[in-house]
Amino acid sequence: MPQIGSLALRSFIQTKEAPEVNSDDSKFEVWSWPYFVVLLLVMWPLTLWVAMKKFFCHLFCLELKVNTYWVDGVSQASREIKENAGNWRSLDIIYNFYHGRGTWVDNFWIGIRNAQAVRNRKRVVKSFLIKHFSELAMRCEKNLTILSVASGSAQAVIEAIGILRKRGVEVTAYLYDRDETALENARTLAKKHGVEDAIRCVCEDVCNIRKVLRKLPKCHVVEMVGLLDYFKSDSATKMIKIFKQLLREEGVFLVATINHNLECFFLRTVVNWKMVYRSRREFSKVLRNSGFSKFDFLEEPLGIHHIAVAR
Template structure:
């Protein structure tokens, strides 16, 4: 190894400590735990963190003090040509070979299907007593959950007998520039106890599966640590979804307008009904699918010709709660699409159930544009106790009748359905909106039932309305009464029902009115 590629990474990673540590301490309130596990540590060392973000490599060197003998850290990275992929956006113009080399990044050699060839650089580094960082998952998380382990870590341990330090990053996933700037996120990096080859590889002549199993042992240590740490909640500002937010003018306007609405007497509902047909429909059908359908359309399903009616339609359907409902719909569709894409190659019907399905709009619109499903076979169950909702859902499903999808409607309550112990196991359970009306005990009971009908690796997509400034107006004037919860409170109910907190992604839509959770069994 050229001395240049030792000295430069060593200098830059020490500068990381001087430059990034105070920035991260302030903006993401970075806390490093477990430094006692680095005492008397000698090379070669393999750092094995979970991969939450492209920012992970900027915080990992901060576990070591300045001028540590274990610096620089050499990272296992993709083959250089992969970084020219358009998916990296503007970063592909920066992610060049020299950029990675001066920071300590050494690529794998792809296409050989042979660990020894692919990881040749990193074996040489470890044999010289250096420190190498490899993510056991192989790739960055796409959903906030840990991926299955790959075999690279296990192979490096077997070849070099290096000491492994599992690192728990909790979590840079989904962090936005504004989260960073406004100090919305606290990130904790935990250094776990060192592991040796005897803890990871158990046979003299390991196979590829043995290497994967060894990597998974390390990843399971990380998972166990994540379970004991506070859940990370964040505001998801996914730019691809065209989410609704407030302009500066609207935010200032709301400072005065929302308190005015909250001060109105309860009988003012009568006057709001008279402003236009769309508002009347929402008020008359609060809590059911008809009201939600009007909110989804911003009231445009009604032809309002009077100027006054159009004005009030704009006012009512651009309130924060109206926008947040539409944001929630977009997130449900995103999560459905992402998971179906991930499991589209399984050799059986993909089973989906929507509980308290209402209009079923999220699922129907998601599968309607199903090019990403390839040859996957879908079987979808819509469960609702409202006959009118089922009829509406059936009418809406004409948009997917041409697709090879099995559709089934069940007229029943969620309690009766789950107590009946359905014969099927489901890959996706979507229950969004119903829990806004259940007390904690009933939510836990429902989650327990859902856990029992989920396939291993299956997901639940769920949500709850959060306390917000328009809450009094919605509850007292519109008479749409709900049980408000913070999203971490909903997550705790999932945990009490048996779900693993380390397999959850917990976030708010941009207006922080609806908290959402995607949890994997």
């Protein structure tokens, strides 16, 4: 039964060629027509139901342990994502889900468009890093470095560095996160990819960046993916301005933010995952206010994430 559910689910997912990546990363995921049926018939009614439950629980000071049986009740993966919403572990589950684990209900929820989009974003980031550092190496640039801000377990960065090493390109990554467990996981992942000597970890809150600014070198790439989603535009601008100082003169700032989308009510209410959603225009404004005059956007095919390369 789980296999049938999983196969049926996969057959609903259209794929599109992703640029220059390997194995599982060779295709983007693009959910087709069933998405709208799922949204109308399942996600929005569940969202409404959970919103009502939350309202009454709040009114009578009751604790709501399970938002709904159909999501965090029956699906262990969804429950774990809900309990870790916004931290590295939730992304770890979403990134690595299609490796043969979970029930068909897990498959169902981890196949929703936002989950596909997060995996697409990782593919875009990884392929960009491989391409960019390969080009820098061809131009004989030395001591290639990247700073990953709010790195989590830095899966995209570490996988890219692993592939680059096999091609003879050495990159050192500075992984900056406030969560020691994320950095521990990054070390384990780096070991698995044979690049543990290429990472340096900095455990600190971004709000305390001034404390560690001097210890960090100027980098070829500063990557900030999955962090702006938790900051309003004013604080996002202040933060980017500070991290911009860590770019070399010819360096690039790789930064992403989540777009408004129809699943946001479901994420907020049912998965307890609160984020700040921005249009491309709002995102561009943040980048301009942070002092970037030139930026290009990389395509995430579902349009749920904006990914910019700013200079």
